Amino acid sequence: MPWGRGWPGRTGRVSRRATAITLTCDVRAVLAGRARSLTVPRRDWLRAAIVLAAADGASNTTIATDLGVCEDTVGKWRGRFAREGLAGLVDRPRSGRPARFTAVQVAEVKALACTRPADVGAPLERWSNAELARHAAREGIVAGVSASSVGRWLARDAIRPWQHRSWIFPRDPAFVAKASRVLDLYARIWDGAPLGENDYVISADEKSQLQALRRCHPTAPAQARHGPRVEFEYQRGGTLAYFAAYDVHHAHVIGRIEPTTGIAPFHRLVDQVMTAEPYASARRVFWVVDNGSSHNGQTSIRRMSAAHPTATLVHLPVHASWLNQVEIYFSILQRKAIERGDFADLDALGDRVMGFQDLYNQTAAPFDWKYTRADLLKTASGLALAA
Template identity: 30%
Template sequence: MAGRPRNAVVLTEDERATLLTWTRSRTCAQARALRARIVLACEEEPTNSDVARRLGISRDMVAKWRARFVAERLAGLDEQPRAGRPPTADDDTVAHALLRTLTPPPPGVRKTWSSRSMAAETGLSQSTVNRIWRTYRIRPGARATAGPREAWSLPEHTEDVVGLFIAPPVCVLAVTARAGRTAVATGAGRLFGHDLEAPHVLAVACAFAALRGDGQRSGTLGTDAPGSGDLGAFLRQVRSTAGPGAAVHLLAHGIPAPAPAVPRTRWHHTPGPAEWADETRRLLAADAQAAADAAPDPHRLRDALLTWSTTWTRSAAPFTRVAGPRPAYDIPANCGRDDDSNARDGRALADATGIPHDGPPGAPDTTDPVVGLLRDAVLAGGHRPGDRVRETPLAAGLGLSRRVVRAGLQTLAEEGMLDLLPGGATAVPSLTAKDVLDLYALRASLGALLIRRVAMLGPDRLAPASAALAEVRAAARARDYVGIREVDLRFQDALARIADLPQAAVTFERLTARLRMFVALLDMDYSQAFETITNEDTAVYDALQDADGNEAARLWRVKIERCVRYMIAQLPEDDVAPHLWTTLAGRPRLRPGESRDGGH
C-alpha cells in the first residue's frame, strides 16, 4: 500500500508560474510540459499513486520527476544525457542523409527512397534513418497533406508562393494573400508550378539550414549576421514582385527577434524546422492534386537546391528564388475591404496612415513591374516625336514575350505617356508648342488645387514631400543634372498623393508621365538649374509647412511659368508661339526679388 512520499513538493510563486507557462505553451516540448504537470500535481496530491491516477501515467514516472525536482528544482526537469554509446550520426552524416533523398534511388529500388534503402546507401541503421526523417518531417515521395492551422501559421487564403530564401540558419518562404479572397488559390503559383516534390524539397532545405546554421545564431539580425544584407534585398524584391493590393506573409525559421521590418509584410515564426516543413505541406496541399506534368520542369527546384547545398560553405551566397512579375492582365481584381484602388499601389493609403511605402516618395506607380521596365526602356530608346513603339525589339531586349510587352505598352498609353494608334499600336507623342501649353495648363490648374488641399490637411501630412525634397537637394549637391529632372517630378507627385483626392492625383500623375516623355524627347539640359529647382521646391514646401495654401499655390504657378517658358524655348523655331502662355494663363504675381527667368 502506497504511503505518503518522503519528498514533499512546495513551489515558490515563480516556480509555479514557470510550470504553468510550460503546460500552456504551444511551442514547449510535450515531454517538458508533462513533467511540469507532474510537479504541479505533486503539490496538490498526497501520494505518487494519486498523481499517477490523475494524469494516467505510471507511479515510477511520478516518483522519478518528483525526486529530481526536489533535488534540482526546475533545472532537474531538463533532459539529462543518456547512458550508453553516443549517437553515431553527427551533423555531417545527417546532412548527407537528408540531401541523398533529393537524388534518385539506385537501380532496382522503387521510385522513392525507403528507410531501408537509405540505410543501405548511407551505412546508417534503419532506426537512425527513421529518427532523422521523423525529426525533420522528411517524407520522400509523400504527397502534401492539409493539417491543422497553428497560431503562428500562414493564413488560409494564400494566393502564390513568390519567394524562397535559405542562408543557414535562416529559412524564409514568402507567399501572397489578397483581401477578400474566399478560396485557396494555387499555392505554388509562379515559383514552383505544380512540382509534386516541392513539399519534400522544402523540408530538406529547412533541415539543412538548421543543421548548417547551428552556432551561427545571434541575438539580432545585424549587418554581420549570415545573409543579412541579402535577406533585405530578397525582401525588397519579393515586395516588388507581389504587386499592389497583395499582403506578403513570410514563413520563417532561424531568424532571431527582432525580424527585419518591411512595409506590408507579416512574419510567421515557426518553433523549429519540423513545424516549418509541416506548414509548407499544409500550404501546398491544394497543388497535390494537380498533374505532375503541369510544370515545365518539375525537378528544377530539387536540382538547384541539391547543387547549392552540396557546395555550400559558410561564406556561400544564400539560395534565393523569386517568382517572375505577374503581367497586369493576370492580376486578380481586389474586392476586399482592404483594397484601395484609388491609392495607386497603396501609396496614398500609406501616406495617410503614416506607414512607409516601398520605393522613393513620388516614384512612378505601376500595377506591373514589367510596365516600369518598359517605361524606362522607351524613355531611353532614342525615339523621336511620332515614332511608333516597336514591340519586337523591346521584347527581345527585355527577354519578354510580345504579348506581355503589348499589354505593358497599352498601360503606358492609358497613363498618357504614349499615344494610342488605330489597331492597338502605340507611338511616341508629338511635340509642338500647343502640346506643351495644353499639358502645362492642366498641370498648373490641377496642381494648384491639390496644393491648396495639402495646406488644408496640415504639416503633419508632409513626410513624403519632405523625403522627396531631400532627394532634390541631394541631386543638386551631386550636380546630377539627369537625376534632378526625375526627383523634381517625384516631389510634385508626392504632393499630389498627399492631397487625398484620388481622382485628381491619378490625373496629375498621368500628366507627369507625359511630361517625362516630353523631357526625354527634348533631352532638356538642367545643368544650370540646380539652384532654381531646389529653391522653388523648398519655397512651396515651406509655404505648406505654414499651412498657407494661397502662397503655396502662387509659388506653384511661378514654377510652372518658368517650366513652360523653358520647354517652349527648346522647340524648333517654327513651333514657337511667343507670349502664348502668358496670354492664355496670365502671369502669377511676383514677390520682391523674384524673377520670371530661371533657366528652368
C-alpha cells in the first residue's frame, strides 16, 4: 500500500537507548490514517510517522534521517508516546505572553464601537479600527492599542461599525394589523378561516419609469477570460410602465405595458385578470397592493368592489412594499431582463418585458415565503409597536 508524505523507511536497528514501541491494531490504524492523510496538519503527520517507524523497529537515527528532522525530535515524540499513548502526541498547554488588556477594557472598546461617534464627541459618522483605537486611548479606556488588535476584538463578535443598512421606521399606526392580514393571506387564511380552493391571492403593483436605453456602442459578447462588455454611454428612448399581477400560490404573472401609471391603467390590469380564468369564476380574489397613487385609499377599495364584486383590495401598511411579493418578481425581471439592456426604442423594451414574463411563467414556482405573523409580532415587539 502506498504511503503519503514520504513514508519512513523500515530498516535499521533500535538503539540501546531508544524506547521500544508496541502498537495495538486500533492505535496503529489511527496513526496510519494520519500518516496517509494529505489534510492533517504536518505536525500530526510527523508525530504519527515517527511512532509507526519506531514500532516497526527503526532507530532514532534512521527515523531522523528518513524524515529530515533531528534525533532529539524523534526521541521526544517516541518517549511521549511510550509514556502516554496517543494523548502524548498532543501539544502541551502553553502559558503564552501575559494579556496586555483586561476583559473589561476589551468589552469597553466593543461598546464604544456600538456607539454613534457623534454621541461621544467624535466628529464622525462611522468608526474605523484606527479611529476606535485612538478614541479609546483619548478616553483613557486603554493606554494605547493598535488598530489590528481592535479589529481582532470586533471580529470575534462580528461587529462592523463601518457598515450600515438603510431602513424606514414603521409610521403607520395600524402597521401590525394591516401587515398581519397580508401575511395571513400568504398563509391562505382570511379572518381566521382557511381559504378555499376557489380563493386566490394576487400581489400587484406597477414598475414605473422603465427606460429604453440605447447604448452608444453595441454590447460585446462574452469571451474567454472576460465577460460581456457593456457600453457606459447611452441615449434615452423614453419611459413606460409595467403593471403586473402575481398569483402568490400558483406563481403565475399577468402583466401589461402602459405608457404611464395611474388609476385607469391599474384598473385595465384588474379587468384583464378578473375576466380571465380561473379568476373570472373564483369565489374570492384578494388583491394585495401598496399605497401607490394608482390604488390607495378607501375610494380604491369601493371602486374595485363595484367593478368586480368578488375582488377584495387589501392595502399594506405605509412603507411596507417589502411585504408585497410582486416586488420580488420585479427584482428578478430587472436583474435578468432589463439591467445592462440595449433597447432600440420603447417597443423593444416592452417586448423584452413581456417576453420575460412568458419565459418566467413556464418554470416559476411559488416563492419560499417564510416571514409569518409570528415573525411580525416579534419585529413589532422589538420596535415597541402596538398591535
